[in-house]
Amino acid sequence: MASVEIRDVRKAYGSTAVIHGVNVDIKDGEFVVLVGPSGCGKSTLLRMIAGLENITGGQILIGDRVVNDVPPKERDIAMVFQNYALYPHMTVYDNMGFSLRLRKADKAEIESRVARAADILGLKPLLDRYPRQLSGGQRQRVAMGRAIVRDPQVFLFDEPLSNLDAKLRVAMRTEIKELHQRLKTTTVYVTHDQVEAMTMADKIVVMHDGIVEQVGAPLELYDRPDNMFVAGFIGSPAMNFLRGKLGSENGKPVFRSDAGLALPIAKAPSASDGRPIVLGVRPEHLTAAGEGASVDVVVVEPMGSETQIVAKTGDQELICLFRDRVMPNPGDTIKIACNPNLVHLFDPDSGKTIAA
Amino acid sequence: MTDAAIASTATGRSTWERVTSHRDWMGFWFMTPAALILIMFLAYPLGLGVWLSFTDAKIGKAGSFVGIENYEWLSDDTVFWGAVFFTLGYTIIASIIKFGLGLYVALLLNKNLPFKALLRSIVLIPYIVPTVLSAIAFWWIFDSQFSIISWSLTKMGLIDHNINFLGDPWNARLCLIAVNIWRGVPFVAITLLAGLQTVSPSLYEAATIDGASRWQNFRFVTYPLLTPIIAVVMTFSVLFTFTDFQLIWAMTRGGPVNSTHLMATLSFQRAIVGGSLGEGAAISTAMIPFLLAAIGFSWFGLQKRKWQQGGDND
Numbered sequence A: 001m002a003s004v005e006i007r008d009v010r011k012a013y014g015s016t017a018v019i020h021g022v023n024v025d026i027k028d029g030e031f032v033v034l035v036g037p038s039g040c041g042k043s044t045l046l047r048m049i050a051g052l053e054n055i056t057g058g059q060i061l062i063g064d065r066v067v068n069d070v071p072p073k074e075r076d077i078a079m080v081f082q083n084y085a086l087y088p089h090m091t092v093y094d095n096m097g098f099s100l101r102l103r104k105a106d107k108a109e110i111e112s113r114v115a116r117a118a119d120i121l122g123l124k125p126l127l128d129r130y131p132r133q134l135s136g137g138q139r140q141r142v143a144m145g146r147a148i149v150r151d152p153q154v155f156l157f158d159e160p161l162s163n164l165d166a167k168l169r170v171a172m173r174t175e176i177k178e179l180h181q182r183l184k185t186t187t188v189y190v191t192h193d194q195v196e197a198m199t200m201a202d203k204i205v206v207m208h209d210g211i212v213e214q215v216g217a218p219l220e221l222y223d224r225p226d227n228m229f230v231a232g233f234i235g236s237p238a239m240n241f242l243r244g245k246l247g248s249e250n251g252k253p254v255f256r257s258d259a260g261l262a263l264p265i266a267k268a269p270s271a272s273d274g275r276p277i278v279l280g281v282r283p284e285h286l287t288a289a290g291e292g293a294s295v296d297v298v299v300v301e302p303m304g305s306e307t308q309i310v311a312k313t314g315d316q317e318l319i320c321l322f323r324d325r326v327m328p329n330p331g332d333t334i335k336i337a338c339n340p341n342l343v344h345l346f347d348p349d350s351g352k353t354i355a356a
Numbered sequence B: 001m002t003d004a005a006i007a008s009t010a011t012g013r014s015t016w017e018r019v020t021s022h023r024d025w026m027g028f029w030f031m032t033p034a035a036l037i038l039i040m041f042l043a044y045p046l047g048l049g050v051w052l053s054f055t056d057a058k059i060g061k062a063g064s065f066v067g068i069e070n071y072e073w074l075s076d077d078t079v080f081w082g083a084v085f086f087t088l089g090y091t092i093i094a095s096i097i098k099f100g101l102g103l104y105v106a107l108l109l110n111k112n113l114p115f116k117a118l119l120r121s122i123v124l125i126p127y128i129v130p131t132v133l134s135a136i137a138f139w140w141i142f143d144s145q146f147s148i149i150s151w152s153l154t155k156m157g158l159i160d161h162n163i164n165f166l167g168d169p170w171n172a173r174l175c176l177i178a179v180n181i182w183r184g185v186p187f188v189a190i191t192l193l194a195g196l197q198t199v200s201p202s203l204y205e206a207a208t209i210d211g212a213s214r215w216q217n218f219r220f221v222t223y224p225l226l227t228p229i230i231a232v233v234m235t236f237s238v239l240f241t242f243t244d245f246q247l248i249w250a251m252t253r254g255g256p257v258n259s260t261h262l263m264a265t266l267s268f269q270r271a272i273v274g275g276s277l278g279e280g281a282a283i284s285t286a287m288i289p290f291l292l293a294a295i296g297f298s299w300f301g302l303q304k305r306k307w308q309q310g311g312d313n314d
Helices: A042-050 A092-102 A107-121 A136-149 A166-183 A194-200 A218-223 A228-233 B002-012 B015-021 B023-052 B069-075 B078-109 B116-128 B131-141 B148-155 B169-196 B201-209 B214-242 B246-251 B263-273 B277-302
Strands: A004-013 A016-026 A031-035 A057-062 A077-080 A154-158 A186-191 A203-208 A211-216 A240-249 A252-257 A262-264 A276-281 A286-302 A307-313 A316-322 A333-338 A344-346
Touching: A004 A042, A016 A042, A016 A057, A016 A203, A016 A211, A031 A042, A031 A194, A042 A057, A042 A077, A042 A154, A042 A186, A042 A203, A077 A136, A077 B201, A092 A107, A092 A136, A092 B214, A107 A136, A107 A166, A136 A166, A166 A194, A186 A194, A194 A218, A203 A218, A203 A228, A211 A218, A211 A228, A228 A240, A228 A276, A228 A344, A240 A316, A252 A276, A286 A316, A307 A333, B015 B023, B023 B277, B069 B277, B078 B116, B078 B169, B078 B214, B078 B263, B078 B277, B116 B169, B131 B148, B131 B169, B131 B246, B169 B214, B169 B246, B201 B214, B214 B277, B246 B263, B263 B277
Parallel strands: A031 A186, A031 A203, A077 A154, A154 A186
Antiparallel strands: A004 A016, A004 A057, A203 A211, A240 A252, A240 A276, A252 A262, A276 A344, A286 A307, A286 A333, A307 A316
């Protein structure tokens, strides 16, 4: 096991820069998820750690060693690919033992290490099968088995669950997390799915357009996003953003949206009356209330455990997630309230969080 | 009442109606055009050829059955045996080299080269030029007086007199094999290139991370995944080479002194040029066992490998 350090790493294809100086520290044994929308550079960063892409600038360290010019096979890493990349002409056993065979390990060693990995992943009955004869989840597990057999310093996962159906994805998510808790190998995991990131990570790195927007523990990102991008990306359904101005009412700070919706806030930056601002509030932090701000219901989506309501205030849409079973009809006007401590204020120009 | 009604309609149908509307007959009708074409243009000429080989037919004279006399005659004919051995050598040497070069070119073309599409089309040129045309070009290249090869080597001071390319039996054989290779490489290369492009790049990445060198990438990933297509392309390559005719006929007509006859050219020479249809047919018929052997051999290679077959969960 080893730590991974990414120091001011840059990547450019010709004159097109895709990663602009990224710094991430990954501690020994940590499970780090790189998350971001497609095209943000997260897969490229992972492939640079693996050695499949050249590093244009900066340094990547695995353990204490700078690996910029170390070929992939000497980096002591294992990677699980999105399409699994299983060798179709080899049995599960041979797929898992291939790296050892290349290292000229003796047969007994290959056998014991493959058996151990197969045991961990429940692949014992499938060792003689070919990849074609396996289901998606089984292939996924073989791909992980191939990584485990090598007992590497670092596991790299490149969107490993995106080819699975929704149900299996949830099951494999748990399985990967369990596996990490058991093996405690440093893991870098790339996904575009923030739910995967939230549920699995010790630490999340949110990337966007080739830069790191924020690094932190899942709940830290959820509770204290640095900027509007992170606030909108983490959490599902996404945070509501309302444009408006700060004001005060009876000496208490209040937010007034452009459409006239008024919401009380706990603290406002001093001397800020009339300042344009973006207010962020998560759908789950809005409650149906006897009195409060009025909004018009557009769509009601009951899900049993909760009810999602798309409402409108002026021309802005607002998504509310109610725990209670309220069932208004489309077109109704309902009153909503929110905990003033759970709203976020952003600067409309920079998108940065305003500390109150 | 109902039974009676059905019986009456059944008997009421004419044979013609049944033949034109019954399921089994319909299948038969659909098959007929294809079957007729195959019988007329493949089965009948083949059968006729085999039959002629047992007769003493000449051009202008319907022959009579002579048993295996033609074959007995051929078994003592050194020119025939020369053609058999040259055909085998020609096929084996040319096929092996075509495979090697074709695979090499395919691997080169599969890389990210500049002007990739252009290079790929250029590689196809030898294959699309009509055989006779390229044969005539090579005829000039190998000309005893005006050969550009002899000229260049002389200019470089490597030789002091022209090489007798097509006038010397061994030189002529090697030249023909070289031209056949030149013509055949594009077919092998482009087909294998198509096969290479079906191999997912992530397999190479996975193998690289697993510790495979470039050679091991080829040995353990590329080659095994390519074997099904190699079997197909080499079967065709062997069959085409074994039955080659145009190239030889355009360049040497089997000469000098019958040293470059393939079985196909010798058969044509005896049957059409020489008029001995029976003997020519016997030479052609003698090719059949070799071709069957080649097909039989590749049949094993063409069988689906275990890893290509789907399982219960597929």
